[in-house]
Amino acid sequence: MGKALFITGTGTDVGKTFVTGLIVKRLRDAGKHAGYYKAALSGAERAADGTLLPGDALHVNRVANIGETVENLVSYIYEEAVSPHLAAQHTGSPIDFSRVQADYQRAKAKYDYLTMEGSGGIICPLRWDEGEHLVLDDMVERLGLPALIVADAGLGTINATVLTIEHLSLRHIPAKGVILNSWTGSAMEEDNRKMIEAMTGIPVVALVGRGDEELAMDAEALAALYA
Ligand SMILES: Nc1ncnc2c1ncn2[C@@H]1O[C@H](COP(=O)(O)OP(=O)(O)O)[C@@H](O)[C@H]1O
């Protein structure tokens, strides 16, 4: 059974997928058997033959050269670009936690280092119907994963990142580190990095600039975040 790490973010579009691609690539380039899994993806494009294309998973699969099949990368794919709970209310195919658990366990057994990407931020409703209420934080807690937070390097990130870390702590999800994305190295960003570490005690483990093709982080230190 391999180790795993959950990638969350301070919100949608902060760069979780972009950074995850670099993380998995870094591990694989160092010779580690690293894979990717996402429970639910919404906003999928439709191919000419009608199949839904899970953009996040396809991006990481390509950038990190995993060579995995779509079925093994994502459990639920929704076309509508809305939260999974709302997409599922419209399609009538809600997320079944036991299926996510089984798919996750299978992926974890196959790879030594499994990186699981979340949908949206840590409080993303995955399922909200008469049968069940399931929020992303419940899912991560039930799967027993530690988390790494991807946050934008710029203005507003202290609030968003500290709130995310405090919520993870409330849900007993270990926070392993923060990666600041779209880093330019300005004095304000340097202060954001310092303040996040000072206010939470959680280290900023890497900085990712626009268009970076490699993660500037030691592969062993990265691998040590997985549990
Ligand atoms: N460091 C970066 N350099 C270049 N493009 C980026 C970077 N970070 C994010 N992007 C782009 O911004 C968009 C949103 O990022 P994405 O990783 O999909 O966010 P999330 O997974 O958090 O929703 C995508 O088009 C992605 O390619």
Ligand SMILES: [Mg+2]
């Ligand atoms: Mg994504």
